[in-house]
Amino acid sequence: MVRKTAVRKFFLSALVPVVLMLAWIAASAWGLVNPLLLPSPADVLRAACRMLKDGSLFVHVSVSFARVIVGYTISATLALFMSWMCARHALLEEVVHYPMEFIRIVPPLSLVPLLILWLGIGEAPKLAxxxxxxxxxxxxxxFSAFRHVDPKYLELARILKLTPQETFRHVIVPQTLPSVITCMRLGFGFAWRALIGAELIAAASGLGWLIQDAAELGRTDEMLVGIFSIALLGILADTVFVALASKISPWGGELQAKAMTWLK
Incomplete structure (x- = not known):
């Protein structure tokens, strides 16, 4: 039964991509689209093989991935620390609420010119x-997860006279871990998309720059290679997060759904 469900899920997931690919092949073969606007899948595949052979695709992928890993690691660490501190100390949350709201509302890409002016044209603006x-x-x-820890479990911890460290380890972590993993998964997606946007505007390497450079030279096939690389790497990273979530907190399906509700 489980195997049948997995096979059915695979076929349903693959249905739309396969149909789109067949339509793309047919449109290219019958000359329904201008090859300059939409090259055939064979042309895109040849461009990908050429870029893999000369190493350029690997260079751009590694540069973009290094940027997003460094920036996201710093960001997630600071975010988790701040959310924990604000959840524990209401006064701190009140103090930082409006400044953080101001920063949150401003689209990050709108700050690119200012960040270049302040931080230069190196890696710092893209990491920011x-x-x-x-x-x-x-x-x-x-923050919502830390605030919504079930008070019954906290009361039980007090009755059992658990230390703060034991309460954190045995009560708070199991309660909040699924939500934290979910927000880490969402955050990585935002980081990946924003990085590509920043590379389109101000970079000399990376997948975003690859797409922009190919567009200026009219190499649509290389543009599509860059776009597919972004999508495949994003899906791969998301799959890793899902696998980690199932391994680290297999009990967290319901709480992950709550986390998605809080985010909305």
Whole structure:
């Protein structure tokens, strides 16, 4: 039964991509689209093989991934720390609420010119964009999770005379971990998209720059290679988060659903 369900899920998930791919192949073969606007899948595949062979695709992928890993690690660490402190100390949350709301409302990409002016044209502006784009999705969801720990379990911890460290380990972590993993998953998606946008505007390497450079030279096939690379890497990263969630907190399906509700 489980195997049948898995096979059915796979076929349903693959249905739309397969139909779109077949339509793309047919449109290219019958000359329904201009090859300059939409190259055939074979042309895109040849461009990908060429870029893999000369190493350029690997360079751009590694640069973008290094940027997003560094920026997101810093952002998620700060967000989790701030959410925990604000959940524990209401006064701190009141003090930082409006300044953080001001920063949250401003689109990160609108700050690119200012960040370049302040931080130069190196890696710092792009890392700052990643941090700004991903910070609040992690902060808001984890803050809600820390605030919504079941008071019955906290009361039980007090009755059992658990230390703060034991309460954190045995009560708070199991309650909040599924939501934290969910917000980490969402935050990484925001960070990845914002980084590509920043590379489109101000970069000399990376997948965003690859797409922009190919567009200026009219190489639509290489543009599509960059776009597919972004999508595949994002899906791969999301799959890793899902696998980690099932391994680390297999009990967290219901709480993850609550986290998605809080985010909305």
């Amino acid at each position: 964009i990643v941090m700004l784009a991903s910070f609040f999705s992690v902060y808001l969801t984890s």
